Amino acid sequence: MTGNADGEQPPRRRVSLAVVAREWTRIGLTGFGGPPAHIALLRQLVVDREEWMDAREFQDANAACGLLPGPASTQMAIFTAYRVAGPAGAIVGGLGFIVPAVVLVLVLSLLFLSHSAPLLVRGAGAGAGAAVAAVAAHAARGLIPPSLAAVHGNRARTLRWIAYVILGVAAAALIGAYLVIVLLACGAVELVIQRSPSAGGSLNSLGALLLLPAAVTVGGFGAVAWTALKVGALSFGGGFVIVPLMHGDAVHTYHWMSNSRFLDAVALGQVTPGPVVATVAAVGYAAHGLAGGILAAAVAFAPSFAFILLGGPQFERLRGNRNARAFLDGAGPAAIGAILGAGVQLALALQEPWQFVILAAAAVALLLLRRGVVEVLLASGAIGAVIALVGGALPH
Numbered sequence: 082m083t084g085n086a087d088g089e090q091p092p093r094r095r096v097s098l099a100v101v102a103r104e105w106t107r108i109g110l111t112g113f114g115g116p117p118a119h120i121a122l123l124r125q126l127v128v129d130r131e132e133w134m135d136a137r138e139f140q141d142a143n144a145a146c147g148l149l150p151g152p153a154s155t156q157m158a159i160f161t162a163y164r165v166a167g168p169a170g171a172i173v174g175g176l177g178f179i180v181p182a183v184v185l186v187l188v189l190s191l192l193f194l195s196h197s198a199p200l201l202v203r204g205a206g207a208g209a210g211a212a213v214a215a216v217a218a219h220a221a222r223g224l225i226p227p228s229l230a231a232v233h234g235n236r237a238r239t240l241r242w243i244a245y246v247i248l249g250v251a252a253a254a255l256i257g258a259y260l261v262i263v264l265l266a267c268g269a270v271e272l273v274i275q276r277s278p279s280a281g282g283s284l285n286s287l288g289a290l291l292l293l294p295a296a297v298t299v300g301g302f303g304a305v306a307w308t309a310l311k312v313g314a315l316s317f318g319g320g321f322v323i324v325p326l327m328h329g330d331a332v333h334t335y336h337w338m339s340n341s342r343f344l345d346a347v348a349l350g351q352v353t354p355g356p357v358v359a360t361v362a363a364v365g366y367a368a369h370g371l372a373g374g375i376l377a378a379a380v381a382f383a384p385s386f387a388f389i390l391l392g393g394p395q396f397e398r399l400r401g402n403r404n405a406r407a408f409l410d411g412a413g414p415a416a417i418g419a420i421l422g423a424g425v426q427l428a429l430a431l432q433e434p435w436q437f438v439i440l441a442a443a444a445v446a447l448l449l450l451r452r453g454v455v456e457v458l459l460a461s462g463a464i465g466a467v468i469a470l471v472g473g474a475l476p477h
Contacts, residue, residue: 096133096165098173105162106177109355113455116320119154119178119356123161133165145399148409151313151384152320152358155179159389171389175382182355183362183378189349190366190374194342200475201466207475208465209352209458210344211436212443213324216351216454217424219447220321224417231410241271242414249418254425257329261311264412264419268317271411276404304335305368306380312361313381317412320357325423327364337368340430341476347427352458358382432476435468 108122120143127133134142142160146153155178162174192198193206232238245267252263308330312323324347331338331346338346346367350360358381365377392399399405431437439461446452446460469475 096131096170098166098169101162101166101170101174102177104177105158105174106181108158109178109181112178112354114453115351115357116152116154120157123154123157127161127165134161138164148399148402148405149388150315150317150412151388152316152356152382154320155356155358155382156385156388159385163389168390171386175386175389179356179359179378179382182353182359183374185353185355186349186359186362187366187371187374189353190346190363193345193349194338194363194367200469203475204469204473205462205466206345206348207341207433207436208439208468209348209462210341210476211431211439211465212458212461213344213347213351214424214428214431214440215443215447216347216458217321217324217420217427218444219454221417221420221424222448224413224420228413228417238410241274241411245271245411245414246418246421249415249420250422250425251418252415253325253328253419253422255422257325257333257423257426260325260329260419261315264315264317264415267415268408268410268412272404272407275407275410302369302373302376304330305365305373305377308364309361309377309380310384312358314384317409317416321420321423322416323358323360325419325426327361328423328426331364331367335368337364339477340427341432342367344427344430348458348462352455352462356382433474435473436476439464 104126108119108126112119112122124139128136128139139161142164143153143157146156146160149156155175158178159171159175162177163171166174192202198206229239229242232242248263248267249260252260256263308327311326316322316326328343332340332343343364346360346363349363350357353359359378361381362374362378366374369376428440431440443457443461446457447454
């Protein structure tokens, strides 16, 4: 990458805000397939087609986003818009990427999460929800190889990696509402081990973060904001880790949703384009209606804008930050374990025998036949709708 003597790269104001709004909104509307699809579409736009960024610059920025907590593809969308149109471009492009998904999730929530939803809709939700545990396993499988490769050949780090994964599984399966504590603790422990002289500040920050839940125990808008904050600022290791972060609060702690409704919400987030984190809008909707959904989305995505806008030209230096890498070496494997633990919880939440059949078929399609997530969820939803129409039992 090129830059000045300090390594800083000022934003390149070469693209109008109208163009940013059009192109980033297009990606937000057509970006089915999760983060890999989003990154591919962004690269195609800013590197291959328009040449607003060179390939190395894009690669380094993508690596830096991977070291940040929260939705990496959303942060990449905001950062690329920042690079081509400055802070205003970051806001316009980020909103263009995010808002379509949030609107779609809220509209679908009105239909699928309503207590008076039509029979066909309830069946489709039960069918798609049945496949969600398989989607969790699919997501975790994709994260394991690169994470494990980072510790290959180092016996001590490999053993710690296994321990972090086990802790993540146990936390998601047994104490879901406090999963974030385990993620932060694993990251802090690894930071202490790798960078002990400079780890004190991180441990102090961890202690402060552990006090936050005490302020949001009543289940009101503050609780919605806390759940959304965990999703947007404290998730590590890929988009699907938001599921265990939300599940404990939404189902067990605040009782905003039943397990079956939560499965519906996760399925909605997977079949809509744009960032998967928009799923949090469905949880907010279940908690406090449209206002809750909008609040949840705003809080969840705010950290992504803050990281880019406040970091500015210093952002790309994150890739070389040893403390960030060390922390992610602990929190990342724990997040993978959390996804697996969430899959167990979601599978156990199924109620009807035919849902387990769909789950098994979805697992085969995703893990063995390597079919796409959206394709499998839509097929599962269609099967559920047919079962409902012919009089099959539906979960409560």
